[in-house]
Amino acid sequence: MPSEDEPRARQGTSDEMPSPPDVGAPVVEIRIDRKSFVDAGSGRERLVLDRVELSLRRAELVALIGPSGCGKSTLLHIVAGLDPDFSGRIHWLATEYGRRPRLGYVFQNPRLLPWLTLRGNIALVLHARARKDGRIEELLAATDLTESADVHANRLSVGMQRRAALARAFVVDPLLLLMDEPFVSLDAPTAEQLRHLLLDVWDMRRPTVIFVTHDLREATLLADRIVFLSRDPARVIGEVQVGIPRDLRRDEVLVGARHGELMRLFKGFYGEDRDGVANPRHAAGSE
Numbered sequence: 001m002p003s004e005d006e007p008r009a010r011q012g013t014s015d016e017m018p019s020p021p022d023v024g025a026p027v028v029e030i031r032i033d034r035k036s037f038v039d040a041g042s043g044r045e046r047l048v049l050d051r052v053e054l055s056l057r058r059a060e061l062v063a064l065i066g067p068s069g070c071g072k073s074t075l076l077h078i079v080a081g082l083d084p085d086f087s088g089r090i091h092w093l094a095t096e097y098g099r100r101p102r103l104g105y106v107f108q109n110p111r112l113l114p115w116l117t118l119r120g121n122i123a124l125v126l127h128a129r130a131r132k133d134g135r136i137e138e139l140l141a142a143t144d145l146t147e148s149a150d151v152h153a154n155r156l157s158v159g160m161q162r163r164a165a166l167a168r169a170f171v172v173d174p175l176l177l178l179m180d181e182p183f184v185s186l187d188a189p190t191a192e193q194l195r196h197l198l199l200d201v202w203d204m205r206r207p208t209v210i211f212v213t214h215d216l217r218e219a220t221l222l223a224d225r226i227v228f229l230s231r232d233p234a235r236v237i238g239e240v241q242v243g244i245p246r247d248l249r250r251d252e253v254l255v256g257a258r259h260g261e262l263m264r265l266f267k268g269f270y271g272e273d274r275d276g277v278a279n280p281r282h283a284a285g286s287e
């Protein structure tokens with residue numbers, strides 16, 4: 001694993017491949033010079049993110065991998081504007097006056113309001129006019145939830161709640177979608193089904209996506225590019241283009257072979273035990 005003192009390397013070498021042809025102009029340049037938290041116990045300041053730089057392009061899917069607790073969720077929060085307490089700059093390039101664009105956010109926990117129906121949860125994020133323009137029905141159909149639309153959220157299965165969270169994130173037609181381990185702790189077949197569903201729904205509008213995962217195979221299947229973070233503090237220690245053409249992502253043999261190749265890179269960063277990165281708790285059945 002590269003030591004903290006080594007200069008940050010954009011790794012890839014033999015794994016370097018050009019971006020997919022339909023990846024477009026830059027959407028955002030993320031530069032986090034420093035992000036720290038005050039430790040509640042000791043009262044000391046702890047540096048979590050240190051000089052993290054990353055840019056995302058239109059219609060690009062980027063996976064963020066790093067050790068548990070290294071600061072991945074913190075990074076997403078900063079990009080989403082949920083945590084303004086950092087030094088650096090989130091530079092939006094695809095909107096007028098550099099305004100933050102429409103964002104979708106899929107949290108680890110679906111965070112549905114239990115007293116509302118599934119449709120009500122999705123409608124909640126929309127203006128009144130947009131509730132009537134057919135997009136809710138479109139997303140319900142795309143996520144195979146039409147028949148459950150009037151069921152209260154607390155009566156939905158976990159898999160259905162995750163699908164509803166996807167529908168709610170996509171319904172605002174985001175320019176950028178942030179996802180924090182969206183399929184964590186699902187059983188392996190349900191998680192795989194949802195990954196494919198994500199690709200289908202993504203294909204309808206093709207937003208830029210950045211998602212956190214501990215699962216290298218999930219990153220290989222879904223992402224165009226994988227960014228690897230170190231811990232204490234988190235820095236970008238490498239990135240790689242996955243290089244699987246989008247129309248071949250369902251080819252299990254191809255994905256499996258590329259996963260094997262990328263695993264060598266992964267072990268180079270995190271070592272054999274990969275403690276806290278490919279934690280079985282997070283990456284059920286995939287390593």
Ligand SMILES: Nc1ncnc2c1ncn2[C@@H]1O[C@H](COP(=O)(O)OP(=O)(O)OP(=O)(O)O)[C@@H](O)[C@H]1O
Nearest residue numbers: 037038039040048067068069070071072073074075
């Ligand atoms: N509000 C907060 N106050 C103090 N410390 C925090 C706060 N939020 C996060 N932290 C700490 O910052 C570090 C990074 O947390 P973060 O949740 O971003 O990590 P992560 O990489 O997403 O973790 P995981 O992979 O386990 O989900 C952790 O040590 C965490 O305890």
